[in-house]
Amino acid sequence: MWSKDKIFGREALLPTLAQWRAQGKKVVFTNGCFDLLHLGHVDYLEKARHLGDALVVGLNTDSSVSRLKPGRPLQDELSRARILASLLFVDAVVLFDEPTPLELITLIKPDILVKGDDYPISGIVGHELVLANGGQVLTVPLVAGYSTTNIVERVRQLFTT
Numbered sequence: 186m187w188s189k190d191k192i193f194g195r196e197a198l199l200p201t202l203a204q205w206r207a208q209g210k211k212v213v214f215t216n217g218c219f220d221l222l223h224l225g226h227v228d229y230l231e232k233a234r235h236l237g238d239a240l241v242v243g244l245n246t247d248s249s250v251s252r253l254k255p256g257r258p259l260q261d262e263l264s265r266a267r268i269l270a271s272l273l274f275v276d277a278v279v280l281f282d283e284p285t286p287l288e289l290i291t292l293i294k295p296d297i298l299v300k301g302d303d304y305p306i307s308g309i310v311g312h313e314l315v316l317a318n319g320g321q322v323l324t325v326p327l328v329a330g331y332s333t334t335n336i337v338e339r340v341r342q343l344f345t346t
């Protein structure tokens with residue numbers, strides 16, 4: 186499968202979701218900005234995928250990111266989507282333009298909702314809905330020292346010394 190074929194509009198994902206469910210697959214969902222992909226992202230996404238049978242990643246659009254993190258993203262949404270979709274353990278990428286993925290999570294109704302443990306369960310958008318549907322909400326431990334912000338800061342220092 187080509188990476189671009191893993192990037193779905195939210196309605197276009199529904200038949201694939203139905204097929205996975207008909208095959209008895211547990212659908213894992215996570216979301217994020219994923220501006221500069223780093224080891225922490227890779228580690229947590231791979232672990233998230235192995236909590237179930239298919240991993241759907243909700244990706245904030247450029248507009249959504251810029252409202253959450255002024256001055257960002259550094260990489261546009263199509264670049265970020267293709268990079269995520271190129272990962273073996275990512276089965277689908279869906280962009281969302283809202284401030285939070287709640288509408289997307291409501292549509293997808295994942296069996297398992299995951300974030301890194303920089304978020305408490307109670308701070309994970311959609312946790313009430315997934316739990317109410319009998320699903321699980323889980324966190325994956327952070328890989329210490331890795332963040333997009335750290336990378337940006339290290340690059341900035343290269344040009345200020």
Ligand SMILES: Nc1ncnc2c1ncn2[C@@H]1O[C@H](COP(=O)(O)OP(=O)(O)OP(=O)(O)O)[C@@H](O)[C@H]1O
Pocket residue numbers: 215216217218219220224225226228229254299300301302303304325326327328329330331332333334335
């Ligand atoms: N070091 C890390 N180890 C594991 N998971 C991480 C790590 N950093 C971020 N994540 C997870 O990746 C997802 C996307 O987070 P995000 O795109 O904000 O990454 P980030 O590197 O923290 O970015 P920023 O520095 O801009 O906040 C979130 O679910 C977050 O929990």
Ligand SMILES: O=P(O)(O)O[C@@H]1O[C@H]([C@H](O)CO)[C@@H](O)[C@H](O)[C@@H]1O
Pocket residue numbers: 216217218219245253283284285286300304308309310
């Ligand atoms: O990359 P981030 O900043 O970890 O992703 C954000 O996650 C928020 C999270 O789901 C809150 O529980 C979400 O609301 C926001 O839209 C970003 O995806």
